[in-house]
Amino acid sequence: MTAAAIPPPRMLVLWCPDWPVVAAAASAGVPSHLPAAVFSANRVVACSAVARAAGVRRGMRRREAQARCPEIVVFGEDPDRDARLFEPVAAAVEELIVGVEVVRPGVVAVPIEGASGYFGGETRLVELLVDHVSGEVGVECQIGVADGLFAATLAAHRSVLVEPGTGAEFLEPLSIAELDQPDCDRSDLVDLLRRLGLRTLGAFAALPERDVVARFGNTGLLAHRLANGKDERPPHRRHPAPELSVTKTFDPPLDRIDVAAFMAKTLAGRFHSGLASRGLACTRLGIYATTERGEELSRIWRCAEPLTPEAIADRVRWQFEGWLKTGDGRRPTAGVSELRLEPEETVEGRSLQLGLWAGGAGTEHTPEADRAARALVHVQGLLGADSVFTAVLEGGRGPGERVRLVPWGDQRTLAEGHDAAWPERLPGPSLATVFEEPVPATVVDADGAEVGVTDRYRLTARPYEVTVDGEARRVRDWAGPWPVTARWWAPDGPDTCVRVQAVLEGACPQQPDLAVLLRWQRRCNPVWTVEGVYD
Structure with missing residues (x-):
């Protein structure tokens, strides 16, 4: 029989529908009956069944999704959260079937030729697995069985058991x-x-x-x-050499996720370099750990594309989060003393061609940048992964909406539309400081009456004095107002805010003037706040 004629292995795929939403809602304590969606780059990447019933769809812009479902709960994308909360599901599957592979958070795959015979057939195995996962973890899941991972995944979306040898017929009308x-x-x-x-x-x-x-x-x-209906790759794959495994021992043992994340970056680089030196890349990554008390932990991650060093480090970090943050009875009782990465499956590598000289034009690998990076990693090692951030531009109208903070070491991807001409955006210059929480303020006219905003977004009087933190300053000059209309679809009317730039005189001749951005919002108490200050 030729390689092309060898059928793909019989696979079982367990799929948890809308897993990013399920994980986000569970983490935030949001009830499952409320409509919810996970957004990335201002677009829906996953939504609950309740939100879909209201017309929300994957790929839809946030404003359109909220227009169709005003009560929708909005979550940000967080792969770490998804992977951490999915670990109990993978562990529950592994209690019945060995050889579980995590395709991505929300999907696990496992070959079932041996397990189906042990449990009395595929149908009986599927029934037992659904009951076990629902009872142990309490999440909804669907299972599909077919020849090959791709067909089994689509079968899981439809809760179908495809007969052996009929994968192509099953896929044909899809x-x-x-x-x-x-x-x-x-x-x-x-x-x-x-x-x-x-x-x-x-x-x-x-x-x-x-x-x-x-x-x-x-x-x-x-x-x-x-x-x-064939497998993702020809069945005759390279057999990984034993020396391609990478092992690291830890003294003291690892019991913190942020420390494990930094170790994972170094280990992933060594692992990837060893494969690349032989012209290989990993498509199935085995992560094995031993705790100080001898407990054995393992998980296999399957990927459609060859893993990069960053992708390897991500999966190690996700897996550590799953192990160290899982519930009682499943969490290891001691820190990890040894970590081993093994290439369970390799294919022809895809190398990245780097610049000939580090620090050349158009690169970021200057000696100064490398020293700064090492210093920032050292700070993270002392204070935690969430202690150092870099800013990435986002699309938005307000100053606080235009910047997203990314932990140092994570991928800094620009959001779609970050440089678009947003309507109602505040004109320059940009604020030097944006307060995390706006500071309450009082704005009055020359007669001491509070300045308001009309229905046509005009100030009721000229600002004369602004009081912030009990200190009153006169207004030397001001510009605006600039209105922003949000949630125009809400049943109780739009949530409108108006921004005003103002230069405030010093309280004494020695005190310099202060340029601030004032914001008036109808639904806020107090009405006026200081959103930030200019240099």
């Missing part, structure tokens, strides 16, 4: 959009296939493989294999 999975972005390929008139997986699978490679390259070839 939409071509199924190729675009969260762990492997193929949106550009899917869009192109649609424009070419290929609407289903069966229509794409019917194309000759040679033509697919010539037109779409390696990405198209992999997608074509999936559409045909």
